[in-house]
Amino acid sequence: PTPTPEVPAIPYLIGVGRADITGPVGDVPFMGYANLDQTAGGIHMRLYSRAFIVDDGSKRVLFVSADIGMVSQRLRLEVLRGLQAKYGDLYRQDNVVLSGTHTHSGLGGYFQYTLFMITSKGYIKSSIQIIVQGIVKSIERAHENLRPGRIFINKGELEESNLNRSPHSYMNNPEEERKRYNGNTDKQVVVLKFTDMDGDGIGMISWFAVHPVSMNSSNHMVSGDNLGYASYLFEQDKNIGSLPGRGPFVATFASSNLGDVSPNTRGPHCLNTGESCDYLNSSCPIGGTKMCVAFGPGNNMFESTRIIGENIFKKSKAKTCKPALGHSFAGGTIDGGGALNFTQGAVEGDPFWDGIRDAILGPPSNETQDCHRPKPILFSTGEMNWPLPWHPVIVDVQLITIGSVAIVAIPGEVTTMSGRRIREAVKKELESSHAFANTEVVIAGLCNIYTHYITTYEEYQIQRYEAASTIYGPHTLSAYIQSYRGLARAIAEGTEAELPKGPEPPFFTDSQLFSLLPLNPVDKTPDNSSFGEVLEQVDPVYTVVSIHVFHFIIGRGIGGCNTHKLTFVTVEKLHNSTQTWSVVHTDASWETRFHWIKGTSGLSNATVEWHIPQSAQSGFYRIRHFGHYKEFRNLKPVFTAYEGVSDVFKVNKRIYY
Secondary structure: OOOOOOOOOOOEEEEEEEEEOOOOOEEEEEOOOOOOOOEEEEEOOOOEEEEEEEEOOOOEEEEEEEOOOOOOHHHHHHHHHHHHHHHOOOOOOOOEEEEEOOOOOOEOOOOOOHHHHHHOOEOOHHHHHHHHHHHHHHHHHHHHOOEEEEEEEEEEEOOOOOEEOOHHHHOOOOHHHHOOOOOOOOOEEEEEEEEEOOOOEEEEEEEOOOOOOOOOOOOOOEOOHHHHHHHHHHHHHHOOOOOOOOOOOEEEEEOOOOOOEEOOOOEEEEOOOOOEOOOOOOOEOOOEHHHEEEEOOOOOHHHHHHHHHHHHHHHHHHOOOOOOEEHHHHHEEOOEEOOOOOOOOOOOOOHHHHHHHHHHOOOOOHHHHHHHOOOOEEEOHHHOOOOOOOOOOOOOOEEEEEOOEEEEEOOOEEOHHHHHHHHHHHHHHHOOOOOOOOOEEEEEOOEOOOOEEEOOHHHHHHOOHHHHOEOOOOOHHHHHHHHHHHHHHHHHHOOHHHOOOOOOOOOOOOOOOOEOOOOOOOOOOOOOOOOOOEEEOOOOEEEOOOEEEEEEEEOHHHHOOOHHHOOOEEEEEEEOOOOEEEEEEEOOOOOEEEEEEOOOOOOEEEEEEEEOOOOOOOEEEEEEEEEEEEEEEOOEEEEEEEEEEOOOEEEEOOOOO
16 A cells, blocks of 8 residues: 555664474374364475564564464464573563464374364474574574564455355344345454555555365364465565575465354255255255365366455455363354264263263263353363363454554454454444554464354354354353453553553473374385385476476385475576576475375375466476385484485476367
8 A cells, every 4th residue: 555644753663584384294283173084295385483573662472373274372382482591571461472374184183282282183293393493583583584564454344155054043143233234254354564664565464354274174184384485475576586495585364253254155065965964954965064165166176265365365466161162163164064963052961972972071060061052061171180281261352453454362262253253342442542543453374373263142142163163151251252342451551560460371291292293114125126216207298387296106205204395396597507496396395285194004105296287388397206205223213304306307388280
């Protein structure tokens, strides 16, 4: 947008930074769909942490958006420890917000509470260490890049890019409240643009309410999903000539009040009949919830990811009780159905499953059951503490302001109407003081600690998936609003220093945490072959807008030994004048796909796809693959680097007959 004439006399101090947090891309489970069979097996897009530091001369705030499912308490604590060791008290619990984009195709294993460890095969050091290191590195780079600059805000409406997946619950909100809004999802896109003193852009943050679940639960490639692709497009547009993940401009598309919001805009249909799913419980007459899946707007998950990501990118560029889970939690959503015979909208328990629960875990206490009504409790996680607590009982609430923008750090997935109520309450408190006017309140979801969902009291009565996953009971939203009002009031009155810090969350030792991920065996190759050998060679000539696929023998070691620092795939072009090769694409590029296929007895293969774009220049190319294989020497694991390279092939703009 055109800069406003009223530019502050004293500029902000602004720093932006980005770092890779992709992690091991073999065998580690994804975090999002709670599907233990959905483990990493390659790369669709690399994952990044993007950090933004703003200092107005009197206070400093730090906002980080990471391409992960959510920020766990353990992750936040480890990052804060890393910052404390490097910067002392400069970046602290009260001025640091860590937000997850909520991609469901990022690695898990970074939780310290039992439920999350079970659903992501435990506490996986190789996963969390890389995420922590990457987040801290992105902050270090932002800190090193601090410079005077200015901030601009703009917002607009984006249509046909999100869908309320629990409309029945939404309709249970008061009619007079619903009439104040045009639809049952937030269409608003908010953009913060950061520039230097010359007006040149250095970064941006955009918020739009949509679940990053365009990549469905059948996917095994690490991916930033639709929000990650929007970031990719914006950064590629600004960092001309740079490979993905590089260049000075940092752009993030952060999560917002996405709790009941799906990107699958064609809506839910039964896979076996093509008919629409049952409106109330999102199930099918034959096959139940497993058959009910939402699709669109594309014909497959890659196309849908591209369309939603492009829509968000183009709009942002243009306009600049004790925790417990209910039965419907197991029913899943239209973005990923549940298992067995659970359905959404269950307000009564099932004697069969309740009996199994009681026999294995014990029944919920009367106190917990009464507190959560009308939710029928499936898991009384607040009363389950072996081997560690299953859910947190200490929750961070946080609010930061940047000029007239207030960022509400929500520790979970907040539904459309819940987000609206929080925004309204915070705005009212801030503007009660003359220090704030025309305040723009932004919901930043999945921040600092994960507590599942936050619905309105009315939505809670319907007990669809989001309500069954509102773990602190029907008055959860009221408690959050009360807390955020108190924070907003303190900011408006300048009394933040008087706020109580609150209790410290536990930091469980490594010896207390557990991993369910099996150890990797040694790697092997078939007889008379070597690691990196090309199994299926390239054709001599390809045309643009075609797909090139080839296969390598690889080592299983891609998942270990700090290989998160390794680029697995490069597409390289030959320069005839110098007879040298230059990298034109990596595994971070949209045009490439890297599949790791886990074999038996230590034998694994890789498949690399290059979707040759229209922009590809005619000439000679080759594709290289890099990895590590694992072997034992003197009873100790040793990881050895290898690489493979295809034959040289030619790319033409067209074929002549």
